[in-house]
Amino acid sequence: MRIVVLVKQVPSMDADLSFAPDHTLVRDDRPAALNAADSCAVDQALRIAVRRRDVQITAVTMGPPCAVAALRTALVLGADTAVHVRDEALHGSDALATSRVLAAAVARLGFDLVLCGSASADSGMSAVPAMVAERLGVPVLCFADHLVVRERKVEIHRDDGCGDRRVLSAAPPVVVSVTERCGEPRYPRYVSRLDARDKLISEWTLATLGIEPAEVGLAGSACVVRAATPRPGARRGVLAEGDPTSVAIRVADFLAERQFL
Amino acid sequence: MAEVLVLAERAKPRATCALLTVARRLGTPAAVLGGPADPAARALLGRFGAATIYSVTAPEVAAHPVAARVEMLGELARRRPAAILIASGRDGLEIAGRVAVRLDSGVLIDVVDVAAGPDGPVATQSVQGGAYEVESRVVRGVPILAVRTEHITVAPAPVTPTVSVVRVPFSDRVRAVRGRTVPGDLATAAVIVAGGRGVGSEAGFDLVRRLAAALDGVPAGSHAAAEQGWCPREMQVDQVGTIVHPSLYLALGISGSLRHRSGMHGAGTVVAIDRDPAAPIFQLSDLGAVGDVHEVVPELLAEIERRRAQPVIFVEE
Numbered sequence: 194m195r196i197v198v199l200v201k202q203v204p205s206m207d208a209d210l211s212f213a214p215d216h217t218l219v220r221d222d223r224p225a226a227l228n229a230a231d232s233c234a235v236d237q238a239l240r241i242a243v244r245r246r247d248v249q250i251t252a253v254t255m256g257p258p259c260a261v262a263a264l265r266t267a268l269v270l271g272a273d274t275a276v277h278v279r280d281e282a283l284h285g286s287d288a289l290a291t292s293r294v295l296a297a298a299v300a301r302l303g304f305d306l307v308l309c310g311s312a313s314a315d316s317g318m319s320a321v322p323a324m325v326a327e328r329l330g331v332p333v334l335c336f337a338d339h340l341v342v343r344e345r346k347v348e349i350h351r352d353d354g355c356g357d358r359r360v361l362s363a364a365p366p367v368v369v370s371v372t373e374r375c376g377e378p379r380y381p382r383y384v385s386r387l388d389a390r391d392k393l394i395s396e397w398t399l400a401t402l403g404i405e406p407a408e409v410g411l412a413g414s415a416c417v418v419r420a421a422t423p424r425p426g427a428r429r430g431v432l433a434e435g436d437p438t439s440v441a442i443r444v445a446d447f448l449a450e451r452q453f454l
Numbered sequence: 455m456a457e458v459l460v461l462a463e464r465a466k467p468r469a470t471c472a473l474l475t476v477a478r479r480l481g482t483p484a485a486v487l488g489g490p491a492d493p494a495a496r497a498l499l500g501r502f503g504a505a506t507i508y509s510v511t512a513p514e515v516a517a518h519p520v521a522a523r524v525e526m527l528g529e530l531a532r533r534r535p536a537a538i539l540i541a542s543g544r545d546g547l548e549i550a551g552r553v554a555v556r557l558d559s560g561v562l563i564d565v566v567d568v569a570a571g572p573d574g575p576v577a578t579q580s581v582q583g584g585a586y587e588v589e590s591r592v593v594r595g596v597p598i599l600a601v602r603t604e605h606i607t608v609a610p611a612p613v614t615p616t617v618s619v620v621r622v623p624f625s626d627r628v629r630a631v632r633g634r635t636v637p638g639d640l641a642t643a644a645v646i647v648a649g650g651r652g653v654g655s656e657a658g659f660d661l662v663r664r665l666a667a668a669l670d671g672v673p674a675g676s677h678a679a680a681e682q683g684w685c686p687r688e689m690q691v692d693q694v695g696t697i698v699h700p701s702l703y704l705a706l707g708i709s710g711s712l713r714h715r716s717g718m719h720g721a722g723t724v725v726a727i728d729r730d731p732a733a734p735i736f737q738l739s740d741l742g743a744v745g746d747v748h749e750v751v752p753e754l755l756a757e758i759e760r761r762r763a764q765p766v767i768f769v770e771e
């Protein structure tokens with residue numbers, strides 16, 4: 194069984210994001226790490242691998258030179274090989290362009306199962322896995338909280354917020370995106386750290402994939418960002434005070450606003 | 455004026471009305487509805503300005519909701535709409551992404567506001583949980599916008615809709631994913647209501663269970679609550695018990711010790727009710743309600759029940 198895991202290097206959440214003049218995220222020389230949901234995806238691949246002998250796990254990333262760190266982490270966690278798609282022309286790719294490149298890389302590798310994170314921590318569109326599947330012409334099972342892979346059936350459990358869980362299944366080949374609820378990735382053993390140094394990281398360019406530079410990057414993207422403005426203090430910390438009834442109504446309003454009611 | 459396609463969902467009337475409200479800024483709204491346009495649907499969609507209802511009735515619409523809607527929108531996009539609006543959410547994001555690939559059109563996610571611009575819609579996106587606001591546009595294809603409808607104030611603009619029954623050819627691919635439902639549990643719950651020392655007693659913990667039930671969520675406890683025996687150990691949230699990643703975490707009488715926070719900091723939205731305004735839990739809460747859980751929670755339960763009794767409350771502008 195050939196498993197391809199899509200992994201992304203994201204800016205560390207301890208530091209603020211910063212945007213370049215072209216409104217893209219600054220990714221070089223900033224603290225960064227493997228996206229948490231993606232490490233769960235690698236871990237899920239390993240859990241499949243311990244139950245059968247024929248599993249080959251390839252980690253794939255698309256990103257600038259520093260993104261190779263995401264692949265190294267994936268190899269330490271247990272991926273067998275890795276592919277780094279890097280090309281100057283990729284800078285500024287939107288989701289449409291990103292999915293084009295990732296789908297081409299997956300198709301070139303061949304696959305029974307593609308595992309992704311359900312969302313990346315930086316831009317977090319949660320759309321890339323579905324887009325990759327659409328391009329590959331295979332079913333997609335998104336937001337897996339629990340994953341069961343059998344010979345002829347891949348099944349996920351997911352919580353749609355209505356108390357019950359939905360179970361979705363499809364026959365492989367299939368794309369699955371996993372949430373962090375799948376289980377904490379196990380801490381790699383010392384030997385796997387040593388082993389990882391000998392594992393192969395291939396570098397592919399757009400030419401390897403037969404994609405024209407004009408189809409990707411800022412030039413080939415269908416979305417443009419016109420402005421990015423920080424909203425300091427926008428996130429946390431509203432306090433509702435007063436008598437119990439008005440506090441309760443504030444809470445109900447807030448829950449309704451966020452569609453939990 | 456050009457048509458703007460709105461993906462209508464029976465089960466989400468407020469979200470649908472919010473999309474129609476926004477669609478009116480960009481053109482003439484047309485609702486795309488899975489299932490028949492019964493009088494209730496016509497009344498609601500018409501009230502918010504849907505000039506047309508494209509109704510698709512086929513077994514696939516209910517049995518394979520996501521894939522069927524991808525086909526429906528793909529088919530209707532041949533009419534060259536000015537935009538396609540979809541409510542954010544798990545299914546909505548999948549639909550938006552797949553339709554974007556089909557049409558080779560740009561897709562904007564996390565849209566909290568939309569305005570008409572000279573070259574098509576200009577979207578405001580909320581990024582990083584609101585830490586940044588980004589203004590963006592689609593420059594190729596039919597703009598596809600996944601809208602966080604909770605940010606939209608809905609406003610009616612009544613019309614009498616024309617119903618058009620559309621036939622969509624559903625291929626075998628639409629039936630590739632099968633679904634069923636099973637009962638949920640703590641580790642994978644999307645909504646968690648947790649109680650701590652502040653609930654005071656095993657009887658007090660009943661408030662936690664009742665609020666969880668009212669929100670279709672799962673009840674949980676801090677280590678303090680579990681140690682007191684108010685809830686079973688299986689319900690404990692922290693590194694020793696269960697680490698949770700819900701969309702909503704509602705903490706009742708939990709001060710927010712480091713130990714507890716390590717088990718729930720991955721929650722999407724955090725609401726805390728605690729009588730101590732200086733409780734550390736408030737530092738990671740999106741909304742902190744200061745008050746006694748024994749007074750606030752019964753009021754909240756009553757308020758939820760009241761709102762449920764009159765399902766859609768619309769704001770008149």
Ligand SMILES: Cc1cc2nc3c(=O)[nH]c(=O)nc-3n(C[C@H](O)[C@H](O)[C@H](O)COP(=O)(O)OP(=O)(O)OC[C@H]3O[C@@H](n4cnc5c(N)ncnc54)[C@H](O)[C@@H]3O)c2cc1C
Binds near residue numbers: 253313
């Ligand atoms: C603030 C901001 C807002 C943006 N808004 C939009 C927008 O509205 N529309 C748009 O088209 N683009 C947008 N982009 C650009 C978009 O984020 C990038 O194109 C990105 O590559 C898409 O991935 P994501 O991280 O959002 O994907 P998600 O869909 O959140 O990623 C899910 C999973 O896909 C896999 N994956 C994603 N990217 C890669 C990668 N490069 N390499 C390997 N695996 C990967 C990972 O497994 C990941 O966990 C935005 C970017 C920023 C910084």
Ligand SMILES: Nc1ncnc2c1ncn2[C@@H]1O[C@H](COP(=O)(O)O)[C@@H](O)[C@H]1O
Binds near residue numbers: 678710711733745
């Ligand atoms: N009746 C109550 N209603 C709301 N909060 C309470 C109540 N009693 C105690 N608390 C809070 O509950 C928290 C208990 O925290 P701990 O003792 O660390 O579990 C403290 O922050 C208290 O302020």
